[in-house]
Amino acid sequence: MTVATTRDLRQQNRTKVLRTLVLSGETTRATLAADCELSAATVTNVVNELIDDGVVEEIGSVPSDGGRPIARLALRAAGAHMLGADVGERGVAVELFDLSMNRLDREFREAPASTADPAQISTALADAVAALRERHPDLESTLVGLGVGLPGVVGPGHGSAAVPTLYAQSLGWAPTSVADLVSAPGLEVFADNGANALAVAELWFGAARGASDAVVGLLGRGIGLGVVCDGRLVRGALGSAGEWGHTKLGLGNGPVCRCGARGCLEAYVGAHAILERWRATGASETGEGWRALSALVAAADAGDAAAAAVVDETLDVLATALANLVNLLNPERIVLGGWVGLRLVPARREELADRVRRLSLDRPGSQFTIELCRFEGDSVALGAALMPLQAFIDRPRVRERAAVR
Amino acid sequence: MTVATTRDLRQQNRTKVLRTLVLSGETTRATLAADCELSAATVTNVVNELIDDGVVEEIGSVPSDGGRPIARLALRAAGAHMLGADVGERGVAVELFDLSMNRLDREFREAPASTADPAQISTALADAVAALRERHPDLESTLVGLGVGLPGVVGPGHGSAAVPTLYAQSLGWAPTSVADLVSAPGLEVFADNGANALAVAELWFGAARGASDAVVGLLGRGIGLGVVCDGRLVRGALGSAGEWGHTKLGLGNGPVCRCGARGCLEAYVGAHAILERWRATGASETGEGWRALSALVAAADAGDAAAAAVVDETLDVLATALANLVNLLNPERIVLGGWVGLRLVPARREELADRVRRLSLDRPGSQFTIELCRFEGDSVALGAALMPLQAFIDRPRVRERAAVR
DNA sequence: CGTTCTTAATCTAAGTCGTGAAGTAAGGAG
DNA sequence: CTCCTTACTTCACGACTTAGATTAAGAACG
Numbered sequence: 001m002t003v004a005t006t007r008d009l010r011q012q013n014r015t016k017v018l019r020t021l022v023l024s025g026e027t028t029r030a031t032l033a034a035d036c037e038l039s040a041a042t043v044t045n046v047v048n049e050l051i052d053d054g055v056v057e058e059i060g061s062v063p064s065d066g067g068r069p070i071a072r073l074a075l076r077a078a079g080a081h082m083l084g085a086d087v088g089e090r091g092v093a094v095e096l097f098d099l100s101m102n103r104l105d106r107e108f109r110e111a112p113a114s115t116a117d118p119a120q121i122s123t124a125l126a127d128a129v130a131a132l133r134e135r136h137p138d139l140e141s142t143l144v145g146l147g148v149g150l151p152g153v154v155g156p157g158h159g160s161a162a163v164p165t166l167y168a169q170s171l172g173w174a175p176t177s178v179a180d181l182v183s184a185p186g187l188e189v190f191a192d193n194g195a196n197a198l199a200v201a202e203l204w205f206g207a208a209r210g211a212s213d214a215v216v217g218l219l220g221r222g223i224g225l226g227v228v229c230d231g232r233l234v235r236g237a238l239g240s241a242g243e244w245g246h247t248k249l250g251l252g253n254g255p256v257c258r259c260g261a262r263g264c265l266e267a268y269v270g271a272h273a274i275l276e277r278w279r280a281t282g283a284s285e286t287g288e289g290w291r292a293l294s295a296l297v298a299a300a301d302a303g304d305a306a307a308a309a310v311v312d313e314t315l316d317v318l319a320t321a322l323a324n325l326v327n328l329l330n331p332e333r334i335v336l337g338g339w340v341g342l343r344l345v346p347a348r349r350e351e352l353a354d355r356v357r358r359l360s361l362d363r364p365g366s367q368f369t370i371e372l373c374r375f376e377g378d379s380v381a382l383g384a385a386l387m388p389l390q391a392f393i394d395r396p397r398v399r400e401r402a403a404v405r
Numbered sequence: 406m407t408v409a410t411t412r413d414l415r416q417q418n419r420t421k422v423l424r425t426l427v428l429s430g431e432t433t434r435a436t437l438a439a440d441c442e443l444s445a446a447t448v449t450n451v452v453n454e455l456i457d458d459g460v461v462e463e464i465g466s467v468p469s470d471g472g473r474p475i476a477r478l479a480l481r482a483a484g485a486h487m488l489g490a491d492v493g494e495r496g497v498a499v500e501l502f503d504l505s506m507n508r509l510d511r512e513f514r515e516a517p518a519s520t521a522d523p524a525q526i527s528t529a530l531a532d533a534v535a536a537l538r539e540r541h542p543d544l545e546s547t548l549v550g551l552g553v554g555l556p557g558v559v560g561p562g563h564g565s566a567a568v569p570t571l572y573a574q575s576l577g578w579a580p581t582s583v584a585d586l587v588s589a590p591g592l593e594v595f596a597d598n599g600a601n602a603l604a605v606a607e608l609w610f611g612a613a614r615g616a617s618d619a620v621v622g623l624l625g626r627g628i629g630l631g632v633v634c635d636g637r638l639v640r641g642a643l644g645s646a647g648e649w650g651h652t653k654l655g656l657g658n659g660p661v662c663r664c665g666a667r668g669c670l671e672a673y674v675g676a677h678a679i680l681e682r683w684r685a686t687g688a689s690e691t692g693e694g695w696r697a698l699s700a701l702v703a704a705a706d707a708g709d710a711a712a713a714a715v716v717d718e719t720l721d722v723l724a725t726a727l728a729n730l731v732n733l734l735n736p737e738r739i740v741l742g743g744w745v746g747l748r749l750v751p752a753r754r755e756e757l758a759d760r761v762r763r764l765s766l767d768r769p770g771s772q773f774t775i776e777l778c779r780f781e782g783d784s785v786a787l788g789a790a791l792m793p794l795q796a797f798i799d800r801p802r803v804r805e806r807a808a809v810r
Numbered sequence: 811c812g813t814t815c816t817t818a819a820t821c822t823a824a825g826t827c828g829t830g831a832a833g834t835a836a837g838g839a840g
Numbered sequence: 841c842t843c844c845t846t847a848c849t850t851c852a853c854g855a856c857t858t859a860g861a862t863t864a865a866g867a868a869c870g
């Protein structure tokens with residue numbers, strides 16, 4: 001939308017080519033021309049630029065039907081590097097990726113006993129980032145930036161300055177400026193909600209790949225959602241779109257949610273709610289995590305009627321919530337993940353899809369598929385690293401030669 | 406996204422300028438340059454082109470601070486004309502608009518007793534269009550196209566051909582190819598759902614104007630919704646996005662909807678459902694339309710406890726459904742219309758907003774306003790006419806001169 | 811071993827476009 | 841009548857893409 005000059009034009013074509021390369025991993029000039037709707041000549045020019053910049057390289061060739069062999073093109077993995085951080089309830093994980101999204105290194109800092117203090121998280125994050133940078137001093141020159149996935153809504157701050165601010169209500173944090181939370185000297189910083197980061201990872205490289213309209217639901221202790229319309233993640237007016245967990249399904253009559261209201265989706269399908277319902281049937285399980293949920297699912301699978309009923313009700317509510325999304329957004333793909341989702345859904349994917357179909361209108365109901373997240377919860381860092389990658393792709397050519405002269 | 410050549414560039418800049426002109430009605434070259442982020446020189450070039458094409462004209466000037474006066478620019482209303490049709494349950498209305506969206510003429514055909522036959526609607530539509538064209542033969546050369554708002558989902562058809570097809574399940578019609586339904590020789594035809602058309606009208610010229618994230622709810626016999634993300638109407642994978650009416654709120658426990666399911670929003674907030682609830686309290690009203698609803702609202706206002714309770718419950722469910730949208734999409738504006746909405750909401754707008762705020766999360770809940778549709782239900786034709794207008798704006802320059810030589 | 815054929819990639823000439831700088835139009839003030 | 845201010849236009853320039861010509865690089869074949 002901001003293409004005004006012929007220069008922008010070249011920049012945009014460069015972006016198109018680079019983006020296609022990132023998504024396909026390997027291509028040829030001809031394919032690139034077709035995919036980007038550019039002429040062969042332009043592709044040659046752009047690709048040469050990219051090769052000059054050390055971002056792309058030719059990796060051998062394949063024979064053509066009797067003519068000059070086709071040169072295979074790929075990203076030069078070492079051409080750029082990104083840092084991605086997952087700031088979660090359990091701690092801070094920072095990972096280093098190259099241009100091919102290979103994870104080169106990782107640094108983890110466990111969260112202190114209470115996560116109620118953003119300052120501690122902040123130093124842990126700064127520590128981890130510094131450690132990685134010290135371990136790889138040679139990559140400083142190709143380091144694009146640091147993407148951070150945070151446990152809350154990231155939106156423009158209050159007032160006129162409007163600096164990006166984290167609103168992590170569920171952790172009991174006061175609104176915190178992202179700049180205060182994340183200090184990485186000399187590094188461009190990007191921040192977003194962790195669930196959004198994961199959704200973007202699924203959209204680029206995972207189960208939502210190539211979809212133009214999709215929803216990515218993350219079922220865990222809380223319920224997150226990434227909404228994709230027209231190939232792009234929907235952020236809403238001020239960044240908080242995708243708050244699915246406190247969608248009301250019970251019309252004021254459901255169980256009480258930790259947000260204080262009644263009938264929230266999370267109060268039916270959140271991990272705590274599921275296990276609480278199981279306990280209410282007399283089950284002795286007292287845990288709250290993966291192990292407890294696995295016990296529930298195993299019991300249901302083994303024929304325990306009470307456990308089966310709990311799972312059934314969970315699926316029923318989930319299907320209702322999904323059907324509402326299907327009606328509202330007409331997605332072509334529903335992607336489910338999160339540790340609860342990945343434990344609960346795989347064996348019941350078809351049944352869930354059937355229920356969603358029954359609860360939604362005929363047309364949209366016949367146009368979606370349910371997939372499972374390819375990335376698990378610990379890939380927030382990868383998703384976060386896609387923010388600097390996106391920036392790298394969008395960035396106009398940096399002419400280092402000019403400076404040398 | 407399809408800007409590849411320098412020519413596309415000019416085309417796109419022309420579109421930007423034209424679009425801005427349509428939205429602002431009147432501007433100056435300097436303002437245009439600022440709004441479109443173009444240089445003054447480019448604006449001059451593009452505007453000259455548009456003036457040559459008879460689409461734009463200078464309309465006098467305003468004095469500047471001591472210098473050359475500023476030329477005022479406006480669309481030349483007679484530069485292009487569009488037809489918009491509203492195909493509804495009551496009949497077919499076709500309207501003729503000029504480039505300034507003045508309605509120049511109108512033709513109405515009442516629906517035959519049973520609307521169960523698409524063929525009759527089809528001939529009525531063709532008749533009305535033909536009548537208008539015969540009455541204005543001089544406008545043929547500037548007639549851009551015909552936009553049709555239809556009572557159902559318009560999406561790509563089944564199979565490989567994928568011609569646009571109307572799915573009007575609620576009218577009991579079998580899927581009908583739009584081309585079969587709308588025949589207008591020599592005229593480009595555009596079709597969409599009527600509610601979508603109205604939402605676009607609100608987005609361009611009405612209460613949703615300028616919003617980048619908004620929802621437009623139409624409350625009538627059925628419940629429609631237009632979802633706007635990033636300034637564009639969301640259509641979903643296959644065109645059926647915005648089916649809000651059969652969103653489930655009651656978790657299987659609510660009243661039975663005409664779609665057969667339980668707990669649909671429409672079964673609480675649809676006109677029939679509201680009046681039915683009133684009748685259940687012993688009210689003697691037997692109507693189903695505007696008059697009956699007005700009686701209900703008047704009774705509630707007059708202190709009738711039963712009527713007030715019915716209205717209250719309606720508002721409550723509506724607020725819940727809206728709060729879910731607020732959480733999910735973080736809109737900056739909620740626009741409500743439809744004959745039920747326009748009767749029910751105006752006097753209770755603040756109360757409704759309060760309820761929505763209480764039922765949604767703090768952040769998104771504090772970021773929206775509720776507005777009323779500026780266009781009433783009979784403006785579907787106007788919204789429909791915006792489809793050819795859009796096409797006209799997006800269309801590259803038509804060089805008639807070249808053909809003359 | 812050379813010729814011819816095929817396909818891929820590159821080069822070239824031509825044509826477009828937007829921009830900044832410089833120039834022109836149009837009015838007001840003195 | 842001159843100067844000043846502001847709005848718009850023109851012009852020279854550089855940047856871009858493209859169609860079509862050309863070269864690169866191998867395969868088939870005699």
